[in-house]
Amino acid sequence: MLAAVPISWFLTLSAVLFALGVAGFLFRHSIITVFMSIELMLNAVNLSFVTFSYHRQQVNGHLYAFFVMVVAAAEAAVGLAIILTIFKNRRTLNIDDVDSMKN
Amino acid sequence: MDSFIVISLIKTAVVFAVLLTTLAYLQWVERKVIAHIQVRPGPYRVGWHGLLQPVADIIKLLTKEDLVPPYVNKPLYLLAPFLAMTMALLSIAVIPFGPQIQVAGYQTFMQLTDLNIGVLFVLAVSSMGVYGIALAGWSSNNKYSLLGGLRSSAQMISYELPMSLAIAAPLLISNTLSLRGLVEKQAGGIWNWNVLHGPFPQIVGFIIFLIAAFAETNRIPFDLPEAENELVAGYHTEYSSMKFASFFMSEYANMITVSCMATLLFLGGWVAPWPAQYGSSYVPAVIFALAGLVALYHGFHPARRRDGYTLPFFGVLFLIAAAVFLLPMVQSWLIPLFWFCAKTGGILFGFIWIRGTLPRFRYDQLMGFAWKFLFPVAMLNLLVTGFLVALRS
Amino acid sequence: MDVILFLVFAIIAVVCAINVVVQTHPISSAVSLVGVMGSLAVLYLLLGAEFLAAAQVIVYAGAIMVLFVFVIMLLNAGAEAKKGRSFTAQLLGLPLLVAFLGLMAYFVQRLFPQSTLVHFGGFKGGGVAEIGHALFTTFLLPFEVTSILILIAILGAIVLARKEMD
Numbered sequence: 001m002l003a004a005v006p007i008s009w010f011l012t013l014s015a016v017l018f019a020l021g022v023a024g025f026l027f028r029h030s031i032i033t034v035f036m037s038i039e040l041m042l043n044a045v046n047l048s049f050v051t052f053s054y055h056r057q058q059v060n061g062h063l064y065a066f067f068v069m070v071v072a073a074a075e076a077a078v079g080l081a082i083i084l085t086i087f088k089n090r091r092t093l094n095i096d097d098v099d100s101m102k103n
Numbered sequence: 104m105d106s107f108i109v110i111s112l113i114k115t116a117v118v119f120a121v122l123l124t125t126l127a128y129l130q131w132v133e134r135k136v137i138a139h140i141q142v143r144p145g146p147y148r149v150g151w152h153g154l155l156q157p158v159a160d161i162i163k164l165l166t167k168e169d170l171v172p173p174y175v176n177k178p179l180y181l182l183a184p185f186l187a188m189t190m191a192l193l194s195i196a197v198i199p200f201g202p203q204i205q206v207a208g209y210q211t212f213m214q215l216t217d218l219n220i221g222v223l224f225v226l227a228v229s230s231m232g233v234y235g236i237a238l239a240g241w242s243s244n245n246k247y248s249l250l251g252g253l254r255s256s257a258q259m260i261s262y263e264l265p266m267s268l269a270i271a272a273p274l275l276i277s278n279t280l281s282l283r284g285l286v287e288k289q290a291g292g293i294w295n296w297n298v299l300h301g302p303f304p305q306i307v308g309f310i311i312f313l314i315a316a317f318a319e320t321n322r323i324p325f326d327l328p329e330a331e332n333e334l335v336a337g338y339h340t341e342y343s344s345m346k347f348a349s350f351f352m353s354e355y356a357n358m359i360t361v362s363c364m365a366t367l368l369f370l371g372g373w374v375a376p377w378p379a380q381y382g383s384s385y386v387p388a389v390i391f392a393l394a395g396l397v398a399l400y401h402g403f404h405p406a407r408r409r410d411g412y413t414l415p416f417f418g419v420l421f422l423i424a425a426a427v428f429l430l431p432m433v434q435s436w437l438i439p440l441f442w443f444c445a446k447t448g449g450i451l452f453g454f455i456w457i458r459g460t461l462p463r464f465r466y467d468q469l470m471g472f473a474w475k476f477l478f479p480v481a482m483l484n485l486l487v488t489g490f491l492v493a494l495r496s
Numbered sequence: 497m498d499v500i501l502f503l504v505f506a507i508i509a510v511v512c513a514i515n516v517v518v519q520t521h522p523i524s525s526a527v528s529l530v531g532v533m534g535s536l537a538v539l540y541l542l543l544g545a546e547f548l549a550a551a552q553v554i555v556y557a558g559a560i561m562v563l564f565v566f567v568i569m570l571l572n573a574g575a576e577a578k579k580g581r582s583f584t585a586q587l588l589g590l591p592l593l594v595a596f597l598g599l600m601a602y603f604v605q606r607l608f609p610q611s612t613l614v615h616f617g618g619f620k621g622g623g624v625a626e627i628g629h630a631l632f633t634t635f636l637l638p639f640e641v642t643s644i645l646i647l648i649a650i651l652g653a654i655v656l657a658r659k660e661m662d
Contacts, residue, residue, distance in 0.1 A: 004615035005502045008608045010539070013506045015600040017513050017532070023593050024517035027585065030576045032522045032568060036529050039560070040513055043536055046552075054543045055612050059621045062548050063635050066627070069555050070642045074649035076560045080567045081656035087571050094576075179527065220624065223550035230558025234530065237562065241523065241569050253569060260562055280624055 010051040017044035031083055031095050035076075042072045110211050118215060122195055126355045127157035133455045140459035151413040167344035172244075175341060179242035184342065184349035187235025191356035194228045197221045198363045199283045201373050201439040213436065214283060221282040222274065225364060226267060229319065232357065233259045236338050239350070243341040252338040254466055255328035259319055261473040266315035268481035272308045272488040273297040273368045286372030296371035302491035307484045309369040311477060313450070316361035318473065320354060323458040327466050362450040370446045373439035387441045388428040395421030498615050501542060509535040520575040522568045526561060533557040544619030547627045 021044060024037030046065040053061020083093075090098055131146065131153060138145025146153025171180065201213035218224050233256045240252010274280060276297055277288040289295050298309045318325040329338065339350045366372060375383040398418035405411040428437060464472070512531035519525045533556045540549040631639055 004498050004613035004618075005542070006608070007612040007614055008604050009502065009506070010543070010614065011604040011608065012601050013509065013539075015597060015604065016510055019593055019597040019600075020510075020513040020517055022596075023589070027589060028517070028576070030522055030573065032564070032571075032573055033516075033525050033576070036516055036522075036525055036564065039529065039556075040516060040532065043533060043556070047536055047539065050540055050543050050545045050548060051614075053545070053622075054614060054619045055608075057619060057621065059626045059630050060634070062545050062622055062627060063630050065545075065548055066551065066631075067635075067638055067642060069551060071645065073555060073560050074642075074646050076563055077649050077653045078656070080563055081653040083567060084571070085656050093571065093573055176523075179523070182527070218546075220546050220550050223547070223554065223624075227550050227553035227558065230554050230562075233558065233562050234527075234565070237565055237569070238527070241565075249569065253566065256562065256566070260559065 007051060007055055011048060014044045014047040014051065017041075017047070029094050029096060031086070031093050031098075034095065035079055035083070039072060039076070042068055106209060110206070110209055111215070114211070114215055118195060119192075122192070122356070122359070125359065126352050127161065129355050129359070129451065130160070130351075131157050132451075133458070136452065136455045137459040140456070151409075151416075161348075164344055164348040169344045169346070172341055174244045176242040176244065179238045180341075181346075183235050183239035183242060184346040184353075185235075186238065187232060187353040188349040188356075190228050190232040190235065191353035191360070194225045194360045195356070195363075197224050197282055198360070198367070199286060199372065200443055201436050204436040212283065213440070217281055217283045219279075219281045219284075222270060222280045222285075222368075225282075225360065226263075226270070229357070229360070230260075230263060232353070235350075235353065239342070240338040243338070245341055248338050248340045251328045251340070255321060255338055258321070258325060258328060258466075258469060258473075261470055262315045262318035262325075262477070265311055265473065265477040265481040266319060268478070268485050269308045269312040269315060270364075270368060272303075272485050273305050275485075275488050275492050276301040276303075276305070282367050285367055286374065289371040290374050292374070292378055293371070293376040296369065296374070298369040301488075302495045303488045305369055305484075305488070307480065308488075309365070311481050311484065312365055312369065313453075314477060316365065317454070317457070318469070320357040320361060320454075322354075322358065322454055324461045324463045325469055327463055327469065358451065358454055359447070362447045362454070365450050366443060366446040372446075373443040375438070375442050379438075384434060384438050385429075387438060387445075388425045391421050391425035391428060395419065395425060498542060501616075502539065502614075505535040505538045509539070522573045522576075523565065526564050526568060529564075530557050530561050533561065542616055543614060543622075544617070545622040547622060547624050 018041055021037045021041035024040065025034055028034050028037065046068055049061040049065040049068070051061075053059065053065075086098060087093060092098070134156070135145040135153065146156040149156045149159050171177070196215045197218055199212065199214035199217070203210055203212050236259070237252050237256040240248045240250075240255070243249070243252075273285070277285050279285060279288065285297075289297055289300070294300060297305050299306075317323075321329055339347055342350065375386075377383050395418045398414050398421060402410065402412075402414035402418055405414065427433065428441070509532050512528040512535065515528035516525045516532065519528065533552060537549040537552040537557070540546075540552060
């Protein structure tokens with residue numbers, strides 16, 4: 001049994017979470033679930049940043065992850081406000097029904 | 104390594120046992136204090152002076168029918184009280200109750216674990232406590248519960264901001280996030296406590312922290328989301344027996360946590376108000392002796408017949424406790440523990456006193472107060488503290 | 497010990513992430529996403545990022561996800577309807593995803609065979625003092641810019657969610 005975790009395991013976990021986020025983003029119809037898959041992708045990338053920060057023994061990766069968190073918070077606030085406005089006007093949360101600009 | 108695990112397990116068992124007993128008897132204290140504020144005796148019949156009332160309440164809550172209504176969202180319904188209880192009990196893990204002690208040859212701290220981000224840990228755990236209430240309100244499938252849950256969660260997250268800013272100011276003065284380090288920096292006496300010390304005494308910060316703590320724990324005057332005559336019973340309408348008891352216990356555990364945090368951040372933890380060489384070690388003994396003498400005096404002129412033998416018994420008990428405080432063997436850890444419990448108990452008494460005295464805020468008044476008054480004042484406090492700390496160094 | 501910790505929380509994270517994508521009702525997805533963020537916070541602690549772990553729980557799991565849960569409750573979002581599923585997307589999607597994943601995992605293994613071993617305590621530079629120092633010296637400009645970004649986000653959210661003042 002290994003005494004410590006190889007760094008490639010962390011990166012593989014980050015890849016798995018990112019791929020699951022992409023899957024949710026592409027295959028789901030509810031706008032809130034799509035938004036949550038975006039947050040999942042951002043978390044996977046944060047894990048990558050922190051892993052490389054450990055690899056290089058510097059604190060910069062933590063700072064990048066921190067800024068990603070801050071931007072994600074701002075994006076969540078505005079995105080959810082947009083979702084509320086869409087619901088108020090279209091009465092639906094299905095992204096396939098918000099297609100009045102198509103054709 | 105082995106002894107570390109054994110000692111940690113013993114400490115966890117002791118802290119857990121003491122905490123659960125304190126939760127039960129805190130409810131007794133609350134009922135007695137509110138009763139005496141309203142000029143009535145309070146719980147009196149179940150055991151002497153109602154001291155067995157919490158036991159009766161626990162038996163009642165455990166033996167009630169555990170009803171799970173068929174229309175609720177079962178996974179979330181069962182998860183919510185579990186989350187609330189876990190988060191409430193988790194923050195006690197980092198609270199230091201006293202200095203280093205010697206137990207059977209091993210040196211150990213009176214704290215389960217000393218994280219060097221202790222303050223952030225407590226903040227994180229209290230942010231997660233919002234979920235228990237929000238999910239309870241949602242999963243009950245009941246419009247009163249939903250409204251109560253939403254209002255309560257919105258109140259908790261709104262008041263987290265002034266609380267965090269009020270916490271940040273003494274951290275600037277003490278320069279450490281570890282809770283044990285905070286107390287060690289306030290050693291010396293009452294003039295060293297964060298509330299009176301430093302380039303900017305944190306009196307405003309202390310008051311803001313206490314007000315925000317009232318709102319975080321859903322206590323009067325901020326308890327509209329769970330008031331009985333407002334929203335049936337708010338988010339815990341559909342819960343019965345043990346799950347209802349979990350919400351109840353988590354509210355009291357949250358109260359204990361924020362009182363301990365206020366003591367550690369602002370009032371100096373277990374540090375006595377003046378140094379031991381000027382006689383502060385005799386204060387606990389004097390207080391207990393006075394309590395014992397008062398109980399004995401009232402025992403000889405009893406107001407009710409039963410007091411004729413219960414009050415002298417408690418009087419003798421208090422005098423024995425006063426004698427215990429004079430033993431030099433236990434003074435090194437008992438006296439700091441006494442000061443910590445006295446300060447925390449004082450703040451808890453303040454919680455109960457305000458519950459018995461003030462009416463409650465309306466919801467829009469509550470939210471307006473948080474965002475329009477408390478948050479700017481907390482930011483101003485932090486700015487002034489930071490400016491003065493930077494000027495001094 | 498570190499391996500067991502990593503495996504337990506990595507499996508919890510993956511299971512919760514699969515739950516986020518697979519569940520029909522948004523609130524179950526939201527609660528599973530909170531689980532993902534909690535287990536990621538433990539993994540950050542393993543990597544020595546103590547401030548970031550606390551910030552993850554306070555900001556991400558304790559504020560952003562509460563906002564999500566609020567919106568789901570306010571909109572009374574129901575379970576997703578099953579109409580309009582494209583068969584080609586389902587047929588091609590999953591294998592392509594697995595191929596994408598396999599490619600990334602292969603490259604990761606090639607670039608970092610057994611180089612760095614992560615053990616608890618291996619990186620001591622992630623404490624609050626180091627983060628604060630870097631934040632206010634090297635990263636001062638991004639810090640100030642993000643504060644303006646947050647102000648813009650607050651203004652945007654208030655304007656968008658306001659009732660019509662007619």
